[in-house]
Amino acid sequence: MAARAGVSKSLVSLVMRAEPGASAETRRRVQEAADQLGYQPDSRARLLRSGRTRLLGVVFGIQHTFHADLVTELYAAARETGFELALSAVTPGRDEPEAINGLLQDRCEALLMVAPRSPVAALARLAARLPVVVLARGVRDAAVDVVRNADADGMHLAVDHLVRLGHSRIAHIDGGRAAGAADRRRGYRDAMGWNGLAASVRIVPGGLTEEDGAAAARALLDDLPTAVAVFNDRCATGVLDVLTRARVEVPAEISVIGYDDDRLARLSHLDLTTVAQDTAAMARLAVGRAIERAEGSPVGRRELVAPPRLVVRGTTGPCVSR
Incomplete structure (x- = not known):
């Protein structure tokens, strides 16, 4: 770049660091040379020299739609902070410790972990x-x-909604040992x-996936x-598939309500009633706390703690006695 601009390397360095000591003409020539060469300053290297990376590592499950929704909001929350996100996915062939180690090697300044499975x-x-x-x-x-x-509270919203529709035989398909499952079971029982x-409490073992549902x-x-409140939207998708194949009409014969309000729930052919997590608020709070730390x-x-809200769509309706 120095040769193309016809100046010394030290002057190029001054210009690219936006420091005083170079004339307006020199700055113009250096910038023009940088544009011609497609040069991009390596801000990461500069930060490393200062002992900082300004990277927030994110560990998430690549198979979970809700995790992808949260990552999308994390990017939005980090956009104006001066910090960048480094993603590391948990996949069927890559476990959580491996995903974490990748981010540690990148010298991230904090970790954001979406529903981790690691023990406390x-x-x-x-x-x-x-x-x-x-x-x-x-x-x-x-x-x-x-x-x-x-x-x-979210599962309480789900049960209350079904009760208002006249349902009393309400089952809960739980999430097993998944993050949040114990609290959702408790919310169902309390509601x-x-x-x-x-006396009508009925909890059916479930899980995270369509197969579990x-x-x-x-x-x-x-x-x-007459109604079922399901651990998450992905599990509820599996429930709806089996009911459809068994020619059980939803919501005429049974109402189904999910949890998360992920992209699956919003698909027009599913139109799933669900409990929404406020992913935008959670992302803002998480990024803010990581940067504070x-x-x-x-x-x-x-x-x-972010409050949930009920999103009523087409899979819940008035109870019809059988």
């Missing part, structure tokens, strides 16, 4: 090395920051009791409830 002790050890913010999962350790949805339906739906077919700023509460 492992998360606490990681938080001793750098700030860790967990999204969409509660973690009972003071070293780990948490940004989550009020899962129990059933609150509505005078404690399909297996749970097949278990319900012999004694079909990276900058050494004082913070308040360790756990930040």
